[in-house]
Amino acid sequence: xxxxxxxxxxxxxxxxxxxxxxxxxxxxxxxxxxxxxxxxxxxxxxxxxxxxxxxxxxxxxxxxxxxxxxxxxxxxxxxxxxxxxxxxxxxxxxxxxxxxxxxxxxxxxxxxxxxxxxxxxxxxxxxxxxxxxxxxxxxxxxxxxxxxxxxxxxxxxxxxxxxxxxxxxxxxxxxxxxxxxxxxxxxxxxxxxxxxxxxxxxxxxxxx
Amino acid sequence: xxxxxxxxxxxxxxxxxxxxxxxxxxxxxxxxxxxxxxxxxxxxxxxxxxxxxxxxxxxxxxxxxxxxxxxxxxxxxxxxxxxxxxxxxxxxxxxxxxxxxxxxxxxxxxxxxxxxxxxxxxxxxxxxxxxxxxxxxxxxxxxxxxxxxxxxxxxxxxxxxxxxxxxxxxxxxxxxxxxxxxxxx
Numbered sequence: 001x002x003x004x005x006x007x008x009x010x011x012x013x014x015x016x017x018x019x020x021x022x023x024x025x026x027x028x029x030x031x032x033x034x035x036x037x038x039x040x041x042x043x044x045x046x047x048x049x050x051x052x053x054x055x056x057x058x059x060x061x062x063x064x065x066x067x068x069x070x071x072x073x074x075x076x077x078x079x080x081x082x083x084x085x086x087x088x089x090x091x092x093x094x095x096x097x098x099x100x101x102x103x104x105x106x107x108x109x110x111x112x113x114x115x116x117x118x119x120x121x122x123x124x125x126x127x128x129x130x131x132x133x134x135x136x137x138x139x140x141x142x143x144x145x146x147x148x149x150x151x152x153x154x155x156x157x158x159x160x161x162x163x164x165x166x167x168x169x170x171x172x173x174x175x176x177x178x179x180x181x182x183x184x185x186x187x188x189x190x191x192x193x194x195x196x197x198x199x200x201x202x203x204x205x206x207x208x
Numbered sequence: 209x210x211x212x213x214x215x216x217x218x219x220x221x222x223x224x225x226x227x228x229x230x231x232x233x234x235x236x237x238x239x240x241x242x243x244x245x246x247x248x249x250x251x252x253x254x255x256x257x258x259x260x261x262x263x264x265x266x267x268x269x270x271x272x273x274x275x276x277x278x279x280x281x282x283x284x285x286x287x288x289x290x291x292x293x294x295x296x297x298x299x300x301x302x303x304x305x306x307x308x309x310x311x312x313x314x315x316x317x318x319x320x321x322x323x324x325x326x327x328x329x330x331x332x333x334x335x336x337x338x339x340x341x342x343x344x345x346x347x348x349x350x351x352x353x354x355x356x357x358x359x360x361x362x363x364x365x366x367x368x369x370x371x372x373x374x375x376x377x378x379x380x381x382x383x384x385x386x387x388x389x390x391x392x393x
Contacts, residue, residue, distance in 0.1 A: 005302050034385050041378030048370050052362050084377060088370040093362055095231065150300045161259070161296040168300065 003089070003104055004150060006097030010157035017153060018102030021079075024109060028079035039197070040081045043070050048085035052093065062175045067112030067146060068139030069183045072120065072198050075113065082109045103153065111145035112138070123187070125195040132184040135198075139183030140176040147172040232301040234293055235356050238309045239345045240338060244282035247275050247295050247303065250357060254279030255297040263292050265306070285309060
């Protein structure tokens, strides 16, 4: 859904978005400490599986993106995780082009990372309902922002191919709802079982 | 432990579901100089009212059309040759297809098909060739359709292979880190 193929974007759009994606990737890799490797790899696997499998829904079919959840669990390290998932999807399945990898990375990682950054201070183990609602909202909103970014990039490159707003909304609203539910439930579960996974109690964990 | 086992089983059950790729594709066939076909999502659904751009391989635009109900379209290019169809489904999905209408000898041009009612011997041959072309196209159509649908399917093997790659990359990264910082000795 959000995988743009080769040859659609114009050079300025491609260059700008690729640079931004590479910047995020560099930031994420710099933050990647020894102890973060297993968690990052786990979420790369989750992203790879979840966004490879599409379920038929009405006239089209949708797949999860999980940008909000990954952003919440990894912060900027979501960039390397999603990059690996996207690279494998492009090589194994031909989802999205190799030349637009940086653009796809930006579209799928950035909304989740920024939204998670905004809600993380309010995600606390003591208030699970509030935490789940906020996480779910971030998940849904990140899907819509990803869709908006894809639409904007295509519109800037090739105005005649600009996606129709109505069709976009119809295609992405159900996905946003599903994504909100999945993110909320995973957040609830993690708050009970392992709250430090979503940064809810970093002050209780290993760091001071 | 039991909970962990249950979650692994649930994950496996999810994997066993029919795994469909989410990809837009174009299916088209040439009969008598006319390109006809339809657009479809692997995994279900056909885009209606999507734009199709017909161009020559070097990028000159020949025409534009819209898919009808069930994603179908048909187009007769002004002369036989190679064409590139680009489909934009309106929700950010694209598909490309290269097709050649000059593969069929002698009869490809639709302008020649019209006066062929006269019973000249040469025309008779052309009519037979045209009829055979149409019959072959009709016969192999289901085969081509099945192949197109199968080509984009996500296979379980590929998914598991991808997971293996991720595990390997994580191991590689951890190994590099351990060499650099020297701990682990």
